Amino acid sequence: MSKFRRFFSAIKxxxxxxxxxxKVFITGVSPISLNExxxxxxxxxxxxxxxxxxxxxxxxKKDLGVALNSIKNGMNFEKMIIDNYDGYKFHSKQREKxxxxxxxxxxxxxxxKYGEPPSNLMEQNCSMSDSxxxxxxxxxxxxxxxxxxxxxxxxNFSTSDKINEKLTVFKIFEExxxxxxxxxxxxxxxxxxxxxxxxxxxxKIIRRxx
Numbered sequence: 001m002s003k004f005r006r007f008f009s010a011i012k013x014x015x016x017x018x019x020x021x022x023k024v025f026i027t028g029v030s031p032i033s034l035n036e037x038x039x040x041x042x043x044x045x046x047x048x049x050x051x052x053x054x055x056x057x058x059x060x061k062k063d064l065g066v067a068l069n070s071i072k073n074g075m076n077f078e079k080m081i082i083d084n085y086d087g088y089k090f091h092s093k094q095r096e097k098x099x100x101x102x103x104x105x106x107x108x109x110x111x112x113k114y115g116e117p118p119s120n121l122m123e124q125n126c127s128m129s130d131s132x133x134x135x136x137x138x139x140x141x142x143x144x145x146x147x148x149x150x151x152x153x154x155x156n157f158s159t160s161d162k163i164n165e166k167l168t169v170f171k172i173f174e175e176x177x178x179x180x181x182x183x184x185x186x187x188x189x190x191x192x193x194x195x196x197x198x199x200x201x202x203x204k205i206i207r208r209x210x
Contacts, residue, residue: 004033012043027057030187031167049163054091058098061086067104071112081107084121087202089193102126103205121205128209132188139172141181146210149191154198157182163193 011024031046047053059067064081068074081104088098106123110116128136136142149155163183172180182199185191190210192202201207 015043032169032172032184032187049091051091051093054089054094055096055098057090057101058088059101059104060096060098064099064104067108071108072115074108074111077107077111077117080117084203084205087192087200092193092196094193097202100126100203122209128188135172136184136188139181139184140176141178142185145178145181145185146190149199149201150207150210154194154200155182155191156197157199 015022015024026044031048047056061082064078065075068078068081081099085100085103085107086097088100103121103123103126106126107117107121110118145155157179163186167180167183167187172184182191186193186199190201190206191199194200201210
């Protein structure tokens, strides 16, 4: 059993034995990982695309304003942060787009410490790993889809019923379809939901990275 699976199995066991862990909130784990490596953790409810929770994992522009007002000359960099880190939606009816919290905090910490933004706006830990890039490069539709999105603002895709929360590595490589490729790119942050029928590249930093 992998360490990943043992970790989730231990959480489940502790919850079952009532050690005080009655609620567990997990973020940053893709459905691919959950479906491949956490078969023993069958007590979870995926809230990723629930409208009521769609704004829980990110900063709003109001949050950003509060942070920038606490840093000398911080508001001068509001547009830079929004242009590069804003734009994420997890439901087509989500009221406000969200700012990537990890990249935003990376920027704000550097700004507060040095009085200027980081020279590299992409924090290293947020970059796609070599293994992820290898998977994407092997998808026969990935180059065409990314090229289309770089040339036009959005890509037609029915997000309301096609973002599959049961996506697996087997399904990705077995189907090799445009559908699964878009889902893969979505879960790795290259795309985000725009409307019920379209996905987009969320911001400048991701556009440059693709």
